[in-house]
Amino acid sequence: QVQLVQSGAEVKRPGASVKVSCEASGFTFTSPYMHWVRQAPGQGLEWMGFFYVAGGTTGYAQNFQGRVSMTRDTSASTVYMELSSLTSEDTAVYYCVREPSGGTFYFDYWGQGTLVTVSS
Amino acid sequence: QSALTQPRSVSGSPGQSVTISCTGTSSDVGGRNSVSWYQQHPGKAPKLIIYDVIKRPSGVPDRFSGSKSGNTASLTISGLQAEDGADYYCCSHAGTFYVFGSGTMVTVL
Numbered sequence: 001q002v003q004l005v006q007s008g009a010e011v012k013r014p015g016a017s018v019k020v021s022c023e024a025s026g027f028t029f030t031s032p033y034m035h036w037v038r039q040a041p042g043q044g045l046e047w048m049g050f051f052y053v054a055g056g057t058t059g060y061a062q063n064f065q066g067r068v069s070m071t072r073d074t075s076a077s078t079v080y081m082e083l084s085s086l087t088s089e090d091t092a093v094y095y096c097v098r099e100p101s102g103g104t105f106y107f108d109y110w111g112q113g114t115l116v117t118v119s120s
Numbered sequence: 121q122s123a124l125t126q127p128r129s130v131s132g133s134p135g136q137s138v139t140i141s142c143t144g145t146s147s148d149v150g151g152r153n154s155v156s157w158y159q160q161h162p163g164k165a166p167k168l169i170i171y172d173v174i175k176r177p178s179g180v181p182d183r184f185s186g187s188k189s190g191n192t193a194s195l196t197i198s199g200l201q202a203e204d205g206a207d208y209y210c211c212s213h214a215g216t217f218y219v220f221g222s223g224t225m226v227t228v229l
Binding site: 035037044045046047059061062095104105106107108110111112113 | 123152154156158165166167168171172177209211213216217218219220221222223
């Protein structure tokens with residue numbers, strides 16, 4: 001069965017960076033697009049960007065341009081999301097999500113979420 | 121890239137129907153058939169319940185249905201059940217990015 005297993009919770013100081021991993025299993029890793037979505041405490045969902053696993057291309061939301069980087073390790077079936085210059089407003093649960101293939105435009109599987117807390 | 125507009129909350133008694141609206145623009149909801157809906161229970165990851173405006177993934181009860189008119193998409197829950205109490209989010213592709221709705225809390229009275 002499809003599984004997306006994310007790395008554990010992180011606590012970071014303002015100005016630091018965080019790197020969250022997402023290990024995929026149960027499907028052909030290079031088929032889909034992988035996205036990242038975050039949710040601040042008590043708030044709604046916010047799309048951050050995508051990573052096309054097969055081609056290595058990325059697309060980032062305007063709010064995160066210059067501050068986010070999405071990468072992959074194909075041999076480990078893992079995608080990564082790194083966010084830099086953290087502020088308290090980046091405190092949120094970060095989800096990796098799967099878009100089944102290019103052009104499907106929906107998210108059928110979600111990771112369990114990784115809580116990132118930014119605090120001095 | 122503003123969030124799509126959803127009502128903050130809706131409520132209904134068991135067995136009743138409730139409808140959640142999701143209003144965007146011609147650049148997102150109105151211009152594409154790529155609206156999806158997600159259900160989120162407290163402390164859990166969201167779950168896909170509707171995609172391509174009207175389609176239900178396997179395993180999602182048929183009391184959940186989607187529709188769209190102009191720049192507004194809607195999710196209807198017919199025959200409301202206690203386990204339907206959750207937050208619901210719409211989402212639309214918008215060319216080079218995605219935008220989520222502001223979220224709606226459904227309360228089963």
